[in-house]
Amino acid sequence: GEDVEQSLFLSVREGDSSVINCTYTDSSSTYLYWYKQEPGAGLQLLTYIFSNMDMKQDQRLTVLLNKKDKHLSLRIADTQTGDSAIYFCAERPTGNQFYFGTGTSLTVIP
Amino acid sequence: EPEVTQTPSHQVTQMGQEVILRCVPISNHLYFYWYRQILGQKVEFLVSFYNNEISEKSEIFDDQFSVERPDGSNFTLKIRSTKLEDSAMYFCASMGGSSYEQYFGPGTRLTVT
Numbered sequence: 564g565e566d567v568e569q570s571l572f573l574s575v576r577e578g579d580s581s582v583i584n585c586t587y588t589d590s591s592s593t594y595l596y597w598y599k600q601e602p603g604a605g606l607q608l609l610t611y612i613f614s615n616m617d618m619k620q621d622q623r624l625t626v627l628l629n630k631k632d633k634h635l636s637l638r639i640a641d642t643q644t645g646d647s648a649i650y651f652c653a654e655r656p657t658g659n660q661f662y663f664g665t666g667t668s669l670t671v672i673p
Numbered sequence: 674e675p676e677v678t679q680t681p682s683h684q685v686t687q688m689g690q691e692v693i694l695r696c697v698p699i700s701n702h703l704y705f706y707w708y709r710q711i712l713g714q715k716v717e718f719l720v721s722f723y724n725n726e727i728s729e730k731s732e733i734f735d736d737q738f739s740v741e742r743p744d745g746s747n748f749t750l751k752i753r754s755t756k757l758e759d760s761a762m763y764f765c766a767s768m769g770g771s772s773y774e775q776y777f778g779p780g781t782r783l784t785v786t
Binding site: 594596603606 | 706773776
């Protein structure tokens with residue numbers, strides 16, 4: 564089946580940029596997503612990108628997609644303590660099934 | 674802002690018992706999903722539901738599981754005879770008909786003892 568991989572942990576200092584990386588396996592994925600999960604909460608949709616795009620920017624968030632390498636990244640500019648959470652990458656091949664990564668736990672150090 | 678709700682937030686049950694997890698998707702959405710997340714592991718797809726029937730399901734979604742949309746608002750996941758390994762966080766999600774955005778509920782933590 565589809566496999567979505569992420570590194571488990573990332574620590575950054577407040578004010579720095581964070582880059583969370585993800586690799587996926589299904590080259591037919593039409594949409595790729597980033598979700599944020601705060602402690603005890605559900606998954607909050609942050610942003611998504613269509614597979615025909617290379618980049619999408621939304622305020623402090625920048626998503627980069629390298630289809631050749633099947634690599635997706637999420638850059639958070641000016642990272643704040645409120646950004647501390649687990650970030651999940653997800654791919655959506657054809658159909659309506661979503662495949663999630665293991666999540667990257669982002670810790671922002673004041 | 675519309676949101677997906679789930680009840681209960683935490684359910685404790687004994688092995689072998691039946692549980693029903695409840696979800697109220699966003700009202701004009703057409704696609705409904707259940708996922709589970711075992712502690713420390715990835716979010717795993719269980720099942721998707723569209724037009725009053727299952728559209729896709731994973732290998733996890735065996736005969737012990739069933740889903741139902743009993744009325745116009747609720748979407749339920751039933752586990753017939755719970756096992757210890759069913760202990761997990763269960764998330765419901767919904768998506769609009771012409772949307773790419775899937776919205777998640779806060780989850781139900783199921784503990785099987």
